Amino acid sequence: MAGQHGQEAQRAGTPHAQARIDLSAVRANVSRLCEAAGSAEVMAVVKADGYGHGMAAVARAALAGGATWLGVAGMREALALRAAGVPGRLLAWLLTPGDDWNAAVASGVELSAGATWAVRAAVRAAQAVDRPALLHLEAETGLGRGGATADDWRALLETAARAEAAGYVRVVGVWSHLARADEPGHPSCDEQLAAFRSAAGLARRAGLTPDVLHLSNSAATLTLPEAHFDLVRPGLAVYGLSPVPDLAAPSELGLRPAMTLTARLASVKRVPAGQGVSYGHRYRTARETTLGLVPLGYADGVPRHASQAGPVLVAGRRHTVAGTVCMDQFVLDLGDAPAAPGDEVVLFGPGDRGEPGAADWARAAQSISHEIVARIGARVPRTYTGGSASGEL
Numbered sequence: 001m002a003g004q005h006g007q008e009a010q011r012a013g014t015p016h017a018q019a020r021i022d023l024s025a026v027r028a029n030v031s032r033l034c035e036a037a038g039s040a041e042v043m044a045v046v047k048a049d050g051y052g053h054g055m056a057a058v059a060r061a062a063l064a065g066g067a068t069w070l071g072v073a074g075m076r077e078a079l080a081l082r083a084a085g086v087p088g089r090l091l092a093w094l095l096t097p098g099d100d101w102n103a104a105v106a107s108g109v110e111l112s113a114g115a116t117w118a119v120r121a122a123v124r125a126a127q128a129v130d131r132p133a134l135l136h137l138e139a140e141t142g143l144g145r146g147g148a149t150a151d152d153w154r155a156l157l158e159t160a161a162r163a164e165a166a167g168y169v170r171v172v173g174v175w176s177h178l179a180r181a182d183e184p185g186h187p188s189c190d191e192q193l194a195a196f197r198s199a200a201g202l203a204r205r206a207g208l209t210p211d212v213l214h215l216s217n218s219a220a221t222l223t224l225p226e227a228h229f230d231l232v233r234p235g236l237a238v239y240g241l242s243p244v245p246d247l248a249a250p251s252e253l254g255l256r257p258a259m260t261l262t263a264r265l266a267s268v269k270r271v272p273a274g275q276g277v278s279y280g281h282r283y284r285t286a287r288e289t290t291l292g293l294v295p296l297g298y299a300d301g302v303p304r305h306a307s308q309a310g311p312v313l314v315a316g317r318r319h320t321v322a323g324t325v326c327m328d329q330f331v332l333d334l335g336d337a338p339a340a341p342g343d344e345v346v347l348f349g350p351g352d353r354g355e356p357g358a359a360d361w362a363r364a365a366q367s368i369s370h371e372i373v374a375r376i377g378a379r380v381p382r383t384y385t386g387g388s389a390s391g392e393l
């Protein structure tokens, strides 16, 4: 009976909420991306704690799946991967002058430079640790984010070429990032491709000989082969989520979502019709019903914007968040379905049991799947299946 579910959960000592990460899905997704990339190599993007999945564990699984590079945003992330002993070529692309450039260069972390100050910082670090810095020059090709504009590109190339001639740096890559790869066929993709080819041509004319040109995120890896060049940088697809959710579900892209987020009901009670639910009483019961309390809230990454909208699965049936999502909890109106404390609530997963996907939460919160998984908080324990978190398969 319903009551027994709760007792069983207690006996098994299962956490009141958890994110289960299927590392075999990560490996399979990466090998699918390798296939899509053709002759290009694959850099698995594991920034933001591996999009919330656990950075070192997914990095190892991605390497086992065929990725030869890892990509992160900040230097601290790169140094954490090195400290964890994760092998592979490793690029960090979001750097500031105060970062620990010496440590990064000393540990062979490859670094992006989108301005001359970054080349100078790399040169100083190379001098300090007596090892050349490996640089990827970032061109602004239309995203309007990082990278040197066409006006500044020549000065960046000249500075980098001088530093290379002096032996302090080696320019191993030229790269940029697409603004609208998730809208396949958008004319801005072609414009950015042309700007990127031109930036790469100028680099060669400046005497630089990068090993790799790279431009593609997950969406371009899966939908825009012209943008693959020598190396692709998928993030979201590594975790089995669709970068084009309105066009294709993960399974249609050969991907399998790796994270399943579940919780156990913390309280279950009957309430009369007209009961206001949660802060602001945005939900009111239409008739006598059962309310179930889910111990996950916006501090755990459940978007407050998904109040009255986020979908969950309880005992094989879909329900919607009732009222406002709180910091630690939200409420479900379970109707007359039998329910007990300890019963499992599935927020999202691969869909095997009819549970919602991260993309459904993204839709409910007017966001994207990247944000849904990346914001699952540190309070939610990660557990691993399909290989151990330390990388042994």
Ligand SMILES: *Cc1c(COP(=O)(O)O)cnc(C)c1O
Residues within 6 Å of the ligand: 045, 047, 093, 177, 216, 217, 218, 219, 233, 234, 235, 236, 237, 243, 370
């Ligand atoms: C985050 C990021 C990626 C990965 O993007 P996805 O859409 O998750 O595939 C690739 N390159 C850069 C520079 C990024 O910041």
